[in-house]
Amino acid sequence: MSTTADTASTVGTGTYAPAPGAAPLTRMIAAQTAFETKLLLRNGEQLLLTVIIPSLLLVLFSTVDIVDTGSGSSVDFLAPGILALAVMSTAFTGQAIATGFDRRYGVLKRLGASPLPRWGLMTAKTLCVLVTEVLQVALLAVIALLLGWSPHGGVGAVVLLLVLGTAAFSGLGLLMAGTLKAEVTLAAANLVFILLLVAGGVIVPLGKFPEGAREVLRLLPISALSDGLRDVLRHGASMPWGDLGILGVWTVLGLGAAGAFFRWE
Amino acid sequence: MHSDCPAGGPETVVSIKGLVKRYGDKTAVDGLDLLVRAGTVTAVLGPNGAGKTTTVETCEGYRRPDAGTVRVLGLDPVADAARLRPRIGVMLQSGGVYSGARAEEMLRHMARLHANPLDVDALIERLGLGSCGRTSYRRLSGGQRRRLALALAVVGRPELVFLDEPTAGLDPQARRATWELVRELRADGVSTVLTTHFMDEAESLSDDVVIVDAGRVVAQGHPEELCRGGAENTLRFTGRPGLDLGSLLKALPDGSSADEVTSGAYRITGTVDPQLLATVTSWCAQHGVMPDGISVERHTLEDVFLELTGKELRR
Numbered sequence: 001m002s003t004t005a006d007t008a009s010t011v012g013t014g015t016y017a018p019a020p021g022a023a024p025l026t027r028m029i030a031a032q033t034a035f036e037t038k039l040l041l042r043n044g045e046q047l048l049l050t051v052i053i054p055s056l057l058l059v060l061f062s063t064v065d066i067v068d069t070g071s072g073s074s075v076d077f078l079a080p081g082i083l084a085l086a087v088m089s090t091a092f093t094g095q096a097i098a099t100g101f102d103r104r105y106g107v108l109k110r111l112g113a114s115p116l117p118r119w120g121l122m123t124a125k126t127l128c129v130l131v132t133e134v135l136q137v138a139l140l141a142v143i144a145l146l147l148g149w150s151p152h153g154g155v156g157a158v159v160l161l162l163v164l165g166t167a168a169f170s171g172l173g174l175l176m177a178g179t180l181k182a183e184v185t186l187a188a189a190n191l192v193f194i195l196l197l198v199a200g201g202v203i204v205p206l207g208k209f210p211e212g213a214r215e216v217l218r219l220l221p222i223s224a225l226s227d228g229l230r231d232v233l234r235h236g237a238s239m240p241w242g243d244l245g246i247l248g249v250w251t252v253l254g255l256g257a258a259g260a261f262f263r264w265e
Numbered sequence: 266m267h268s269d270c271p272a273g274g275p276e277t278v279v280s281i282k283g284l285v286k287r288y289g290d291k292t293a294v295d296g297l298d299l300l301v302r303a304g305t306v307t308a309v310l311g312p313n314g315a316g317k318t319t320t321v322e323t324c325e326g327y328r329r330p331d332a333g334t335v336r337v338l339g340l341d342p343v344a345d346a347a348r349l350r351p352r353i354g355v356m357l358q359s360g361g362v363y364s365g366a367r368a369e370e371m372l373r374h375m376a377r378l379h380a381n382p383l384d385v386d387a388l389i390e391r392l393g394l395g396s397c398g399r400t401s402y403r404r405l406s407g408g409q410r411r412r413l414a415l416a417l418a419v420v421g422r423p424e425l426v427f428l429d430e431p432t433a434g435l436d437p438q439a440r441r442a443t444w445e446l447v448r449e450l451r452a453d454g455v456s457t458v459l460t461t462h463f464m465d466e467a468e469s470l471s472d473d474v475v476i477v478d479a480g481r482v483v484a485q486g487h488p489e490e491l492c493r494g495g496a497e498n499t500l501r502f503t504g505r506p507g508l509d510l511g512s513l514l515k516a517l518p519d520g521s522s523a524d525e526v527t528s529g530a531y532r533i534t535g536t537v538d539p540q541l542l543a544t545v546t547s548w549c550a551q552h553g554v555m556p557d558g559i560s561v562e563r564h565t566l567e568d569v570f571l572e573l574t575g576k577e578l579r580r
Binding site for chain 2: 016020027035042102105109110114
């Protein structure tokens with residue numbers, strides 16, 4: 001009774017003959033990472049946030065005496081803070097906004113029906129953040145060195161701080177993207193970015209704030225990251241355990257809450 | 266019975282028994298049963314809110330049934346999702362693409378996630394997406410978005426595709442192109458489940474039609490069987506006015522009726538089959554009547570649909 005479909009050709013050409021199968025996992029994750037990174041680097045608003053704003057702040061505040069950054073060269077104070085800002089802009093603000101809109105436009109849902117597993121998608125998103133951060137750090141380091149930056153300390157401690165900071169901010173960004181409406185995420189992620197930029201020891205030393213506020217502000221992830229990076233890069237500290245501890249707590253809270261409350265649709 | 270279905274394939278690709286799905290206190294699907302045969306096109310028809318999308322999305326693994334069992338290619342769509350996903354193609358009712366991605370690069374990306382994807386250039390050509398291949402998704406027209414979503418569903422060379430309203434918002438040409446692709450998929454042994462509001466689409470494209478209303482299957486079968494079954498049909502002809510229809514009515518089977526609608530325009534209703542047609546024409550011959558413009562009005566799928574689901578507008 002295969003008599004339907006008025007003009008149906010009953011003999012196929014074989015073009016669409018089923019040959020299903022997933023690509024190898026590593027190839028899927030590599031493809032997803034490359035694709036998301038390409039989309040991110042092509043997005044003007046994302047570049048403004050992750051590249052242009054940190055670079056401008058670094059140049060402006062290093063060359064013009066706007067904020068009293070204490071003794072020593074101002075770029076030595078600013079460069080670690082701007083690196084922390086760069087991590088926050090990519091791992092938190094950029095990721096929250098991009099993932100929020102991916103969710104809104106059904107991208108997360110559609111990819112959920114593709115051969116790429118969900119954890120593979122999250123791995124690719126993380127790798128995309130890390131690739132972007134490497135580019136940011138390279139660019140900002142070159143600019144800072146041209147402005148006379150003389151970094152100290154060990155690479156290991158810096159990398160550990162950057163990785164833990166990335167994890168903490170990713171958790172918070174994904175929590176926001178996975179629970180709020182995309183428009184709310186867009187507004188809130190930008191607002192948080194500006195508030196933490198001002199109050200998180202990035203360009204304004206925490207010492208400028210009243211003592212009571214300072215004790216609270218230094219528990220923020222951005223303060224811990226900029227303070228930790230400054231301890232190492234400016235003062236040559238070996239391992240800023242206090243700041244690493246604060247970032248660790250934020251990581252557990254952020255990723256834990258994101259894992260529990262993230263909604264894919 | 267299906268020489269064109271792949272050898273050795275299981276006869277049933279989707280098997281749903283007693284599916285119940287609730288959202289809060291609203292029951293979207295209420296004890297639905299459905300079988301989809303391998304190598305066929307099955308159209309799920311129903312008014313808005315009938316439970317079509319919920320049913321399809323349960324098959325795709327997006328929804329967990331509250332009761333009943335769902336098997337797709339013999340697998341549990343939730344528990345066996347990792348094994349099932351590479352084998353099915355999914356076209357969502359809307360969205361699914363990065364707003365900043367270009368049509369062609371999104372399709373190439375989806376192809377990279379599969380082991381043996383289709384030739385992307387040929388698929389772009391086939392669906393007429395060439396002119397907008399470098400256009401970002403947010404700037405595509407509604408019809409271009411539907412065609413891209415269709416391409417994304419088939420690029421991985423699936424065994425079974427789920428198309429949720431594949432031709433909504435398409436112009437007639439794009440609609441034809443979509444139909445042709447579905448027919449080609451069928452000819453190559455791919456099974457298709459699609460939802461639609463269009464009767465002509467279900468009628469001309471599918472081997473099986475499933476009419477769903479209020480979360481249940483209210484009718485199922487080959488489109489022609491559905492149109493034939495139960496519903497009465499009409500035979501019309503014109504002749505000289507004032508014919509005495511009494512003797513005709515005696516010759517017709519019980520349950521038939523005959524009347525003169527307007528002067529010289531006659532209407533016979535009942536089960537219109539070749540036998541009935543022969544009775545009418547021989548009666549005309551006996552009475553020296555030339556039945557001009559004799560025509561049989563078959564019930565369309567739309568009549569069946571409205572009969573089963575009611576004519577009032579749904580929310």
